[in-house]
Amino acid sequence: MGHIRKIGDNKWRIVAEVETQGRRQRLVRHFSGTETQAKKELRRLEIDAAQEGQKFDASARLVGDFLLYWVDHIARPDLAPNTYDSYRWEIEKHIVPLMGHIPLSGLTPLLVQEFYAHKLQAGSIAPTKKGGPPRGLSNRSVAYLHSILSQALECAVDLELLEKNPCAKAKPPRGKRTQSGPQMYVLNIDQLRDFLAFAQHHRDYAVIYTAAYTGARQSELLGLVWSSVLWDQCQLSISQALRLQEGGPAKFNLDERTKNPTSRRRISVTDADLAVLRAHRTQLQDRGWDMGPDALVFPDADGGFMNRKNLSKRFATLG
Secondary structure, three states, X not given: OOEEEEEEOOEEEEEEEEEEOOEEEEEEEEEEOOHHHHHHHHXXXXXXXXXXXXXXXXXXXXXXXXXXXXXXXXXXXXXXXXHXXXXXXXXXXXXXXXXXXXXXXXXXXXXXXXHHHHHHHHOOOOOOOOOOOOOOOOHHHHHHHHXXXXXXXXXXXXXXOOOOOHHHHOOOOOOOOOOOOOOOOOOOHHHHHHHHHHOOOOOOHHXXXXXXXXOOOHHHHHOOEHHHEEXXXXXXXXXXXXXXXXXXXXXXXXXXXXXXXXXXXXXXXXXXXXXXXXXXXXXHHHOOOOOOOOOEOOOOOOOOOOOHHHHHHHHHOOO
C-alpha cells in the first residue's frame, strides 16, 4: 500500500504502490498542500499505478472494476477486517452481477433505483425450493447495499471521476422488511426458557444459552477462550472476536475490536450461567480436548474454530 511522508511545511513525499499482473509498480511525487490533499493525491496515484501508469478513464472504466478497486485499495485500510470481507462479498455477489458491466460515467440515479427495486423483488442469491418463485432481499439488506455503493461512488466524486454521486438522488428502502424476507420474532422470558429447555440436548446449546443471557455478539462468543471466563468474579471478559476469512481457515483477529473501546468489556453472569459453562467444559474434557487458558470455549465438532455460518444454519433448524 502507498504512503505519504511529511518533508517540510505543507510539503509531502507521496509513494503509491500497486501490484498488477505480478509486477509491483511505484509512483513517487513531491506534493505541496494539506495532509488531506496529499492523501487524495495518493489515492489518485494509486489508481494511476493500478492502470499501469495510465489515467483512470471514467468513460471507459466499468462500475464493477471501480468498485472492486475501491474496496481493495481505498476502503480496506479504514475498515475492520470483517467489514471489509462483508463489503467485498456484497459487491461481488450482488452489485457486480447486475451493474458491473455499466460504464462508470453511464451510471444514473434511475439505474441505481432499478437495481434496488430488483433486489427487493427477486434479488436473493440463496437457493429457492424447486419450482418456487424467486425471493427478494429485506429492506435492511438493500439499504446496506446502498450504503456500500454510495460510499464507493462518493469516493469517485472526490477523485473527480464523476461529477455527481448517482446514489444521492436514489432512494433506498426504509422501514419494514419485504414480505418475502424472514420475520423477526422476539421471545419473552417464559418463551426463552421454554426454547432453551427444548434445545438443551442440541450440540450448540451452551453457546445459544450464553448468547441469550449475555447479549454478546456471535463472533465474540466464538472468540472466547477459557481464560476469559472469570469464575470467581462471575464475569466474562470480552477482548477478541473470531474472524472467518473468506476462502481460508478461520482465525482470531485480536485487533478487530480495539478501535471501539466499549467493545472490550466484562459481562456479568449468574451462577446458573456458569453452571452451563461448567457442564459444557466437562463435556469437552470427556472428549479429550485441550482445556488450557487459550483453548476455545465454543469450538467446532473437531475442536477447531467454529464456522459462524454453520452455527447460524444449525440454529435456524431448531424448533
